[in-house]
Amino acid sequence: MRVTYARRMRLLRSTDLALRVLMRLAVAADATPTTRQVAADMEVPYTHATKVVAELQHLGLVDARRGRGGGLALTERGRTASVGVVVRTFEGEGDVVDCEGTPGCPLRSGCRLRGALRRAQEAFFAALDPVTVADIVTDPTGPLLLGISRGPAERD
Template sequence: MRLLRSTDLALRVLMRLAVADGTTPTTRDVAAAMEVPYTHTAKVVAELQHLGLLEARRGRGGGLALTEKGRTASVGGIVRTFEGDGDVVDCEGPTPCPLNSACRLRGALRRAQEAFFATLDPITVTDIAAAPTGPLLLGISKLP
């Protein structure tokens, strides 16, 4: 299974904020540290803020901070939110699959997708930012 770029970026932003050590990096800081476009990061940050997983403050002394809800959020829940509930394959597209009425593959893929999410459900943002990941995140996030 391949995650959308926005899902990957959302998890990386949350991980980085989980180890922020009292600092409040800006969206621009996080984008630069992760070497991703600012515009993509800004969209993901807006969605994470809408979900209540982080706070974004503007102006002098502003920046991003993880909320308590963000620290304890389920990675599976975050991935589900960003990936959506769609099927793994598009059987209904512009040219519907001729096997659609009797296909067993779609159900098997749906169960596999749910097993993937279920594996991630008990894991929190704090868990994925713990050592050895946290110190490494801090090391690569230092801006000149």
């Protein structure tokens, strides 16, 4: 049995970044930061932020406008989005363990571990389902996000 490392009870980097982008935009108030600004605020590579923002836009959670006066804004759907749904979407479908790999696990025909791990994974997601993006930016997180979204000169 091989463990698929991306499926541990640990979020992929893209999932983590998606949640942080949503949180950052949730406290943006009237501002519409650019992807480059959000990447700098979150201290992540611009190319990674671009891919995540594109997926968030595709999901209808973020509105992205190009050009002068453009920027990113959280949609109402994004504000009320379930964290569990966002995590499921970015993590993708799949088992915690790869029982069918090469070579396949010799226990796969009678193993109970795979089912137990699948239930644990679903419990992980289910615990996040009732939590919304708006919920995770309440105090003390919101003011902290606002603090990191200002440039160094503005923080002092």
